[in-house]
Amino acid sequence: MGRHLRSWVTGRPPVGDTSGPEAATVVLEDPAFLDALLGSDAVGPRTLVLAPAARDGRDDGSGATVVGYEGSLSGSEGDASIGDVLFLQSQDYGVSPYMSLLGTTLVRVAGGTDFEMFLADADAARAEGGFAPFTVSPAVQIADLSALGARVPGDGPGTRLYVDRDGGVSVSPQGLRLGSAGDPAAALHAAWRRLNAAGEAGGAVPLGAVLPEEVRGPAVLRRPWLARYLATLDLLRDLRTRGITDPRVSGFGHRLVPGLDAVDGALDTDDPEAPFLCWTSDKAYVRVPGDDRIFQLGRRAAEITEMLLVLGSAEAVCAYAEGNAADTGSGPVDRAVVERVLAFFADRGAPLASGAPVLEATA
Incomplete structure (x- = not known):
């Protein structure tokens, strides 16, 4: 009923x-x-x-x-x-x-x-x-x-x-x-x-x-992002049933990685099918639309995940991190680490995807 x-x-x-x-x-x-x-x-x-x-x-x-x-x-x-x-x-x-x-x-x-x-x-x-x-x-x-x-x-x-x-x-x-x-x-x-x-x-x-x-x-x-906003409300309701209250949501007034909010054409801006990243003071979470599971990540993995969602590829993440080390506060990113993050989600049947291209591990 x-x-x-x-x-x-x-x-x-x-x-x-x-x-x-x-x-x-x-x-x-x-x-x-x-x-x-x-x-x-x-x-x-x-x-x-x-x-x-x-x-x-x-x-x-x-x-x-x-x-x-x-x-x-x-x-x-x-x-x-x-x-x-x-x-x-x-x-x-x-x-x-x-x-x-x-x-x-x-x-x-x-x-x-x-x-x-x-x-x-x-x-x-x-x-x-x-x-x-x-x-x-x-x-x-x-x-x-x-x-x-x-x-x-x-x-x-x-x-x-x-x-x-x-x-x-x-x-x-x-x-x-x-x-x-x-x-x-x-x-x-x-x-x-x-x-x-x-x-x-x-x-x-x-x-x-x-x-x-x-x-x-x-x-x-005028608001092509309304679909993502409404999908975010679904996510936040689900998190509350799990005892996770008032997290920050990437792309809604906040980014976990400093400087990413200034990136033009971020791939997760409007797309309600792009994965969601949110975090509290001590934990970070990722939800892939269409999947009831919520993945808990460490801080570094969450930062790399956010860069992948915004930038779209392992190559773009490494290039961005190297060219914006002062803004991100984290220095260069090892390509192998990015590949491990991609493989983590792929191995669990929830590959990260944000608009086009599909993000896949190459190793």
Whole structure:
């Protein structure tokens, strides 16, 4: 249940889900439209349908699983419960800094003011390295990530649908209308593609009903690093579950190696697929996107890793260290040491990669 709800809120396909034309998760605001939905091919055996006060069970016609809930999953402020299994609250982004987190919390951008606050927090994190505390809480899920600049290739009617009180269908409560309950999956997918293509930045649908595209699109385009920022929030939430709090993150207001912040064209600047390096006063950590493992490194290995992520190759690291010994404070770097760092990650099935080229050990 939690896996499907996280997917429906964020737009990321459920972990382990097999894609198809039908939606993985559907939330209805009014059970009056349940029969129309179940009679369409927009749902199927892989679909979880959440409907108010519905009787739990599998629909004989579509094969979809129907589960009832109480409260509201669509409002920007409110609470919802699903049986005795899951309780969650929803709130606007703008009020989240002032609210206590009492459990799983869905944070939504519900309009222009929320969007401005989201951008201000992202800009501050990028420039100064400070992250708004609620955004890195493990209890929080920020909604509609593709509209906020994240790379979410699976978002769309094949991952999530929302049916409002009038029977209108979108991917989220704040999204542009794709059709009506009962419409075929092909029509919903076609509307998704058409509406998204109208926006220059991608992600035009999920917030299109509450945020004009002429406001959202240019703001996202001016910040090509938003995808990496949102991926960093995921990393920091994960670290908190492991008891690691308030680390500094390379590229967000800080570099571990002095002088690297002045390098133009750093390869890890915008790419959300580039590995992340962060550190506390006594330890350093690396996370490779798509890998649940977090690697703990010694200080020297962490410095070399950061240079690799910024510069892109063992040759560039050695040349940089030799030419900037005064700035780095560490003197020249032995090529063999750099190769050992690369081999460390490669041997563990998590090779360092940052944009292009792929970083590989040559020995």
